Amino acid sequence: MRKFFIYGLNSGLLPKAPGTWGSIVGGIFGYIILLFLPQSTLFMLSILVTLIAVKQINIYEKETKIHDDKRIVIDEIVGMWLAMSLAGGSILATILSFIYFRIFDIIKPSIIGKIDEKVDGGWGVMGDDIVAGITAGISTSATLVIISKLMG
Numbered sequence: 001m002r003k004f005f006i007y008g009l010n011s012g013l014l015p016k017a018p019g020t021w022g023s024i025v026g027g028i029f030g031y032i033i034l035l036f037l038p039q040s041t042l043f044m045l046s047i048l049v050t051l052i053a054v055k056q057i058n059i060y061e062k063e064t065k066i067h068d069d070k071r072i073v074i075d076e077i078v079g080m081w082l083a084m085s086l087a088g089g090s091i092l093a094t095i096l097s098f099i100y101f102r103i104f105d106i107i108k109p110s111i112i113g114k115i116d117e118k119v120d121g122g123w124g125v126m127g128d129d130i131v132a133g134i135t136a137g138i139s140t141s142a143t144l145v146i147i148s149k150l151m152g
Contacts, residue, residue: 002056008073020106022073026080027098033081034089043085046078051131053078054122061121068116068125075126079105079133086137087144096143100136105129 007013008022033042053074061067083097108116108128112135116128 001093002060003071005011005090006060006072006074008058008077012071012073016127018070018073019076020102023074023080023098023102025073026077027084029077030081030084031089031091031094034084039088044080046085047132049074050078050126054126057122057125067120067132072125075129078107078126079129079136082130082133083136083140087133087140089136092147093140093144096140097136101132101137102141104132104135104139108132114123 004010006017008025011021011025012018014021030042034047057072057074060069060072079101081099083101084094087093087097104112112128112131115124115131118124119127
């Protein structure tokens with residue numbers, strides 16, 4: 001059950017680009033959640049899942065001796081949810097959140113990279129994606145404002 005959860009409903013087991021697959025799963029579930037519930041609910045759910053994930057990742061890393069196993073994608077799911085909780089639940093917001101999140105998660109600029117390099121355990125696995133998600137949400141929101149100004 002632990003692996004099913006931290007592997008993002010086993011999307012992290014897909015053979016190529018597990019982080020991208022985890023982000024897609026996060027985007028799909030986030031979009032569905034935002035169809036029925038407010039953005040604040042998705043934000044609070046992100047916090048709850050983060051707290052559970054940190055504990056479960058710590059146990060997993062202690063058992064396997066593997067830090068930041070590429071199969072762990074719950075961090076990408078939370079990152080997407082944070083981006084979407086800041087940017088909204090439209091299709092365009094979801095797509096832009098995905099694009100920005102993947103860019104920040106892969107390139108790891110500034111503090112995102114520092115967290116990835118220097119923080120151990122579950123907080124290290126989750127932390128860079130949390131900051132990438134928040135940055136992606138702000139970037140998506142800014143882009144949507146620019147688009148709305150240009151459109152009319």
